[in-house]
Amino acid sequence: MTIKGSCCCGGVRFELFEPPAMVGACHCSRCRKVGSTVYAYVRAEAFHWVAGRHLLVRYRPKPPFSFNRVFCKRCGASLGDPDSGRVAAIAANCLDMQPSPSPDFHEYAPDAPAWDVIPETERPYGRPNGE
Ligand SMILES: [Zn+2]
Numbered sequence: 001m002t003i004k005g006s007c008c009c010g011g012v013r014f015e016l017f018e019p020p021a022m023v024g025a026c027h028c029s030r031c032r033k034v035g036s037t038v039y040a041y042v043r044a045e046a047f048h049w050v051a052g053r054h055l056l057v058r059y060r061p062k063p064p065f066s067f068n069r070v071f072c073k074r075c076g077a078s079l080g081d082p083d084s085g086r087v088a089a090i091a092a093n094c095l096d097m098q099p100s101p102s103p104d105f106h107e108y109a110p111d112a113p114a115w116d117v118i119p120e121t122e123r124p125y126g127r128p129n130g131e
């Protein structure tokens with residue numbers, strides 16, 4: 001099976017060759033500010049860029065944070081951190097699959113603002129102060 005994904009303008013496109021191994025929602029301020037808070041995790045071997053690599057820009061945070069942020073420089077879509085490790089962390093907002101997967105876990109849940117409501121049926125975990 002192939003799952004397709006793309007940025008808002010369609011210039012960046014990618015494919016997954018297997019379903020995400022897990023999906024996690026992050027409620028930290030960094031994810032909130034870059035506009036992507038749910039990530040689908042897939043083995044790096046199963047992730048493939050199809051088009052638009054020339055449109056990618058990368059923000060590397062200062063330590064202790066290490067999660068890179070990849071964006072489309074034309075439309076600003078946040079794509080997650082798809083290609084910097086053995087596991088691709090793909091912003092779920094860019095997946096074209098339907099139905100979109102729901103989170104398997106929540107992290108930095110105590111940092112969630114009031115408008116970021118975590119369903120009671122889902123078990124949050126994580127420590128606060130994920131600045
Ligand atoms: Zn774009």
Ligand SMILES: [Zn+2]
Pocket residue numbers: 026027028029030031032108
């Ligand atoms: Zn986060």
